Amino acid sequence: MGAYAVVGAGLTGAATAWQLARRGHEVTVLERSTPANAEGSSHGSARILRYGYADPFYVRLVADARAEWDELERRSGERLIDPTGSLDFGAARDPAALAAVFERVGVDHELLTAAEAAARWPGFAFEGGSGVLWHPAAGVIDAESAVAAMLRLARADGARVETGRPVTSIERAGAGYRLLGPDGQAEEAERVVIAIGGWLPDLLGDLPLPAPFLAALPPLQVMQENAYHFPCREAGERVWPTFIHKESAILVYGLPGGRDAALAGGRSGIKVAEFNGGRPIRSAAAQNGGIDPANRARLVEHVRRTLPGLVPEPYAETTCLFTNTPTEDFVIDGVEGITVASPCSGHGAKFAPLLGRIIADSASGERAAPERFRVTV
Numbered sequence: 001m002g003a004y005a006v007v008g009a010g011l012t013g014a015a016t017a018w019q020l021a022r023r024g025h026e027v028t029v030l031e032r033s034t035p036a037n038a039e040g041s042s043h044g045s046a047r048i049l050r051y052g053y054a055d056p057f058y059v060r061l062v063a064d065a066r067a068e069w070d071e072l073e074r075r076s077g078e079r080l081i082d083p084t085g086s087l088d089f090g091a092a093r094d095p096a097a098l099a100a101v102f103e104r105v106g107v108d109h110e111l112l113t114a115a116e117a118a119a120r121w122p123g124f125a126f127e128g129g130s131g132v133l134w135h136p137a138a139g140v141i142d143a144e145s146a147v148a149a150m151l152r153l154a155r156a157d158g159a160r161v162e163t164g165r166p167v168t169s170i171e172r173a174g175a176g177y178r179l180l181g182p183d184g185q186a187e188e189a190e191r192v193v194i195a196i197g198g199w200l201p202d203l204l205g206d207l208p209l210p211a212p213f214l215a216a217l218p219p220l221q222v223m224q225e226n227a228y229h230f231p232c233r234e235a236g237e238r239v240w241p242t243f244i245h246k247e248s249a250i251l252v253y254g255l256p257g258g259r260d261a262a263l264a265g266g267r268s269g270i271k272v273a274e275f276n277g278g279r280p281i282r283s284a285a286a287q288n289g290g291i292d293p294a295n296r297a298r299l300v301e302h303v304r305r306t307l308p309g310l311v312p313e314p315y316a317e318t319t320c321l322f323t324n325t326p327t328e329d330f331v332i333d334g335v336e337g338i339t340v341a342s343p344c345s346g347h348g349a350k351f352a353p354l355l356g357r358i359i360a361d362s363a364s365g366e367r368a369a370p371e372r373f374r375v376t377v
Contacts, residue, residue, distance in 0.1 A: 005189035010042035015356025045258030068353035086138030123309020198284030
């Protein structure tokens with residue numbers, strides 16, 4: 001019987017498998033499709049690594065995660081994060097309050113006036129009065145390459161990665177568990193980590209977990225989100241920073257799109273999306289990949305009004321999944337050898353290697369996850 005089964009090979013599952021395998025544990029990864037596939041939350045070449053949180057806990061967590069990313073890049077021999085820096089602006093974003101948190105935690109930053117920021121980043125139209133926060137340590141994560149790197153390192157330490165292996169139920173088997181697929185194919189393990197993002201609501205009812213634990217889990221809201229690539233007006237323009245722009249009625253984020261934004265003729269594109277601007281769905285199984293026309297119109301107008309350095313006509317568009325708890329805190333907890341890991345995928349990518357270590361600690365019983373991630377304390 002294998003020691004650990006990790007269900008899901010997105011960023012969280014791949015990171016957990018790597019962290020368990022490097023400690024010498026026997027690990028089998030069961031992925032319903034292929035690693036970092038487009039039906040989950042870990043595909044593509046562009047996820048934001050930023051420090052801009054109002055909660056010092058998460059700012060410190062980003063700093064700890066960055067050390068794990070550095071270790072992953074050293075071990076894999078790949079650059080997985082492109083440095084871009086990041087901007088936070090908009091009256092509802094409260095850049096001054098974020099700057100105070102950065103000062104407290106020790107994150108390098110500048111708080112600029114709108115005029116100062118506009119002189120430095122002419123592709124943006126900053127409104128006056130609220131200021132603009134710049135922190136240079138931010139960047140863009142190549143999510144798909146990160147998953148591949150972590151799984152490659154896990155395999156090198158003995159992990160087995162099985163693709164095309166959906167898990168539809170888990171049952172007790174002696175001192176461990178039997179993981180069953182729709183075709184009856186089974187895998188046995190002593191301990192199980194569930195890291196399946198938006199697919200989790202469909203599996204929860206088929207896990208042999210105590211009723212009090214299941215009842216204590218926060219509700220998970222799965223959102224089918226929309227994202228768009230807008231072309232830069234000038235070819236070869238300076239590197240765009242990532243950004244968060246929050247107004248009273250909308251929060252928009254953007255970042256260089258990497259491979260996903262490739263354009264002919266030397267031009268580049270910026271990925272722009274509204275945070276939680278999509279539609280709620282029952283689970284990942286209910287996604288249809290359809291873009292919301294109202295959301296597209298809202299983002300085109302937002303780009304026209306606030307991002308003059310972009311052509312307000314998207315040349316590519318896609319959907320992705322966010323899975324969030326009401327507080328947007330992560331869930332990392334378990335009982336009787338099953339660990340449920342649900343980083344909120346609206347902002348969980350930046351923490352992946354660190355969360356893999358935290359999940360591995362929790363699953364092995366070496367150390368409990370931080371209290372705010374636990375269902376039972």
